[in-house]
Amino acid sequence: MDDREKKILELIDKNRDRILAFAGDIQEHPEPGFEERRTAEKTAEFLRSLGYEVQTGLAGTGVRGDFTAGNGRLKGEEQREPSGNSGIRVTVIGEMDAIGCKNHPLADPHNGTAHACGHHAQMAAMAGAAIAFSDREVQEALGGSISLFAVPAEEYVDAEKRRRLKQEGIEFAAGKSELIRRGAFDDTDIMMTTHVHMVPVEEDFYLGNPACNGFTAERVTVRGKAAHAAIEPWNGVNAVSIVTSAIQMMGLMRETFREEDHVRLHNVIRKGGEVLNSVPEEAVVETKVRAVSLEAIQAGREKIDRAYDAAAYAFGGTIERENLQGYMPVRYREADEVLVEAARELGVSYRTVDVHDFNNASTDVGDLTHLYPVVNFTFGGFSGKLHGADFSITDPETAYILPAKLLALTAYKLLKDGGKEGERIVQEFRPIFDRESYTAYIREHN
């Protein structure tokens, strides 16, 4: 460890109480996606107090902090510094939203959400890194720049809310996706993300990004025809029968899913008729299909569409579809050397991702991995189930302080020595999309 690295750790230790207080405050005031107003305000306040130049209201509630003018690395500054600095720009992400979980002991009684996915711990890690990078000596050793970015809405946003958001100008219903669309990440070269462990891991840290499923979803309104259920059912078209048949077909189609595609298919019936005395006229179903690749997601989507169309045809009903944008799969990324080195120096227990590791769940970090190299780790320090009422932080050191140190140390290592590690990562990365082609893809498939 060089002197600056030691200083980063000292700064975080010295501000331990402040980081814990920040984490506790966010945890005690959970807010749903795109509504993280208080969380955003507290984050902006925190970053401003450290001297960052802060932008707010990004994709609704997003907050971003950059080094302030005067130290020569203001964002967007044209002149790059001498001495061979790479000018690589690292964005450190913290997710602000809580998850609907009204039985959680720390749930907000009004909005029904709780930090049962540990996003407040990510925010603590980001806050700790912000403290470290507010130090002038640390800043001066960087061959590039760092942004701290608190992002809205990682958790899935339901169909009703999507409609409302569209009217407010949020076109893409996931925080990172909307931020990409709006160009808020245009001046980023490398992303850094964290999360509490999403797959079972014994060690305190899990380094790298395991591949994860992506998904797409749709809301299907099935229209039949009402008729008296006893006097003349033959004159009706039963919307519930159409739904039942479509779901049965999906079940039979499961044998066409390849193991390596990790397809997961699930339905929720939102409405299934009105009165028991009539042939149900209308039914509403939401269907989600997850898979390992964009191609496999589309293939699964076509199958479920055929199931709905065929069932409607068989009974003489009609289908109306509303596409609900999902998340892209996470592209596998092995643990970067700088991350492993930082974990080793911290003396924490860790394991690195294996190419065979797989997470069947989904996150909008997947979208980021299609545009940027995403340096990611997950951490422990909690007990209970993710999104469950029993989720709780049991070890604040492992959940808040050590992630802050690992995040800050790794970001520093990306940018020290003129930013040569960061530069190498950017050179080696092969993006699938840029902003324009990404936006076009999402629009085309939704």
Ligand SMILES: [Zn+2]
């Ligand atoms: Zn989460």
